[in-house]
Amino acid sequence: MTLSPIFEPPYYAVIFTSLRHEGDHGYGAMAEEMEKLGSAQPGYLGIDSARSEVGITVSYWQNLADIHAWKAQLEHQQAQRLGKEQWYASYTVRVAKVEYNYEFGR
Structure with missing residues (x-):
């Protein structure tokens, strides 16, 4: 497993x-x-995901307009509908602006 690279804030x-x-x-x-389709969208930078009891997926985007376009993408809307109907008991979406980052690795 690899983590997404650090992007320029x-x-x-x-x-x-x-x-x-x-x-x-x-x-x-x-x-x-959805990961394959998302990665082809304008403004997409990368993704990190983990699942245990709680699933956490963080996708990275150049700007808010790109995020809104991804949310409105037809196949993604179909997946969102199926998520509500079949897969998720609950979920939360948060959007954050990254202004600073650093990393450690060996």
């Missing part, structure tokens, strides 16, 4: 935290499809 992070219902119900395949 300022940029934006969309933080999606979720609790899922039991079972996959097609979630894994859709998540892969």
Whole structure:
């Protein structure tokens, strides 16, 4: 597993935290499809994701307009609808402007 590289600030992070219902119900395949589709969107910088009891996905974007365009993208809207109907017990979306970052690695 690798982490997304550090990007030159300022940029934006969309933080999606979720609790899922039991079972996959097609979630894994859709998540892969959305990651591939998202990475082709204008302004997309990268993504980090982890799941245990709580799922956390952070996607990185150049600006707010790019985030709004991704939210409005047709296939992404279909995935959002399925998420509410089938996969998520609850979720929260936070959008944050990153003004400073640093990293450590060996």
